[in-house]
Amino acid sequence: MKNIVIVDKSTGAATEQTFGNIALKETSIVKLPISQASIQSMQQSGKNLVVTLKSGETVTIQNFFVVGEDGAANQLVLENDDGTLLLGSYSTPYSGFTFSELGSLEDLALAAQAGAGVPDWLVWGLSLLGAGAAIAALSHGGGGGGGGGDGGNGITSDTTAPNAPTNLSVAADGLTVFGKGEANTTVTVKDAAGNTIGTGHVGADGNFAVNLDHPQVNGETLDVTLTDAAGNVSVPTQVDAGDTTAPDAPTELAVSADGTTVSGKGEPNTTVTIKDANGNTIGTGQVGADGNFAIQLDHPRENGETLGVTLTDAAGNVSSPSQVIAGDTTAPDAPTNLAVSHDGITVSGKGEANTDVTIRDADGNSIGTGHVDNFGNFSIELATPRVNGETLGVTLTDAAGNISNPTQVVSSDLNETDADADADADADADADADADADADADADADADADADADADADADADADADADADADADADADADADADADADADADADADADADADADADADADADADADADADADADADADADADADADA
Template sequence: MDNIVVADKQSEVATQSAWGNINLKAPSVVQVPVSPDKVATVTQRGQDLIVTLKSGEKVTIGNFFAVDQAGVGSDMVFVGEDGTLWHAQYDAAAFTGFTFEEVASLDELVAGIGTAGSAMPTWAIAGLSLLGVGGAAAAADNGGGGSSGGSDPDTSAPATPIDLLVSPDGLRLTGRGEAGTTVNIRDAAGNLIGSGTVGADGNFNVTLNAPQINSENLDVTLTDAAGNVSAPGTVTAPDATAPLAPTDLAINEQGTTLTGRAEPGSTVSVRGAGGVLLGTAVASADGQFSITLQPPQSDGQALEVSAADAAGNSSPVASITAPDVDTPDTTAPEQPTDLALADGVTFTGRG
């Protein structure tokens, strides 16, 4: 795929970017090296324009729908294989898609464009024309024609990476971004845990240094060849980590209440013989829980206690034995019988 050409309406500088996601810093004219008949859909997401080709390739033009204080917005020109220029017209107030107008000459193109949603000055058209189909000539090339040499530095950061996803095993992170940029992935502490490169199709697949399987929040940035860094995209890793087994288990003397500690927010369950559920509770923010046992367990029963998190991961089982409380004896002995006092010293009887 040839390069995308961006002509900044404010600075009057045209630059090239490899096929992939780009981020506009100001209202611009964007020249895309494909013909309209190869476009499947164009959609708006916030200020961004998403162009999906029939081939399945996708490119995001960041800030395409942003306008400056004067109400000037961005424009897009598609280039056919034969070099035909197609101006993509749209309603800036209520975007529903593009209608394409073929422009047979530069004069016609300049004359037909005038306001936000279709504003493209003469210098921009001329710049795009000089680049040729697909931007074959370097946008910063000022050689010939008596123009000054040198080129403006690239100070435009890549667009924020999108479609971020961590694999179920927590070992890979995929997404989309500007082709050729370097992908850096950092954990919540700012540690670099993976890096890679966005492919020519705008996709990337990065192997992580360690599995991320406990709902970790990750930041993903893109860095281009000039060192410009995108705003971070964020993604949450899957939760595939089971809680630890509950600890500090205790049952009161009456066998009615079981207390302990478990992962905050986890649901703690107590089961008796045959797996019968005796009670549940949710561990508080400090990890403590208290469960009312139904029925009370006061005969030395063996109980099993486990915790399950919101993702359904269950902890190992912790065991505890209920107290063995004997029933108090409230029956008085029978009255003694056959009582006798012999020789005034020995007392005998039965009882």
């Protein structure tokens, strides 16, 4: 970069200094080898002038705002890249510079005379102002003066940036930015990354509406600046776009092994809401700045529950839900209402819906499997019938592999026989009431035997309920008509009892204890035909 040139106004002596900060000791004209377009700002700092370039460099001219004893002020000249010179002037109090280009050739001799002792570049430049302007410039400097040139070819340069725009807003659809600003300035809208997303102009009434290249509907922060015709750029004003965009649904969801925490990823700084299958909120929290979250639940979820997780942003937009299934570490309840069919082929019962049923024998061998239906019922066919009173164990297994406690059920025993191997015994404890013999070939089931020790000779049962009193079998084939035993020890030959009360004429005394009423022997000379005692009493 070229050197800075400093011209002492009182002597016309010029000195050069390396580009950087300088300190003025006399009232001077300072030429800076920089263009107006390269300047970001020119600010007064006490007695000093601070020039800030757009590159970030600064040049401080100390004592620039000190006025000499003769009332002369320091002046500033800029040299553009093409060699043209701009003479700066300012008013008091300081509010910025106005630059005038040193333009057309005019009365060079007069300018040179007025600028005796002044460097050629300044004489040339002053000559371009015209004689009157040149003399005034050298005599009085820029302090207290107005703009540059009052007609002809004088050009006024503006280094004052517009005020920042105001009343900013973004349309609901995110496509337009509205606001107010300095009339006829250019509006530039940039996103948070510094990309220009819209430009426009402030109208003569100070209002503007700038269309954006794509909608801003996610709460984006936009910067809006105004640039005047001289290229001065205002300080930016920020505006937030409306947020009508819901966050993306959360991802990478997981439930901890103990069922107490749900973790995942989502839009930073959104609110996480976790609900159970019934829509009840069971946990809330925040997504961190790194996009991760871990939310504590109100109580453990460890039975395979399905949970819904949503994200809500600051504008109240709610994401679509993402689902996550809790781990299932809870075994089903043991099956109930077990029964084995009479033929031993099927085991039925009740249990947790949609679990698997396993039936095992006493040795632990699986003999049947199946499934509990949606209503909690099952009916499982066994590999082979179980009809011998076997004990079976039945368990349920859920989708997570949790196995219930076993429930036992005993099959029917179809090999069990009647208590007697022969015909059924009579139900009563007494003798048969009928006159006929039992139809079976077995003895009566009652505990009372016939009172006599000998079997009845007849084929018919006794009609009376008492046993025969004698110890001998009846000779006749008919049952005794009376209810008393024969008084004699011998069987009657006839079937009729003796008619008399006397002793028989035979040699055998009657068996009764009463003697014959008469003292005589029987009238007949014949003894009784039978050899047995009379059957009557």
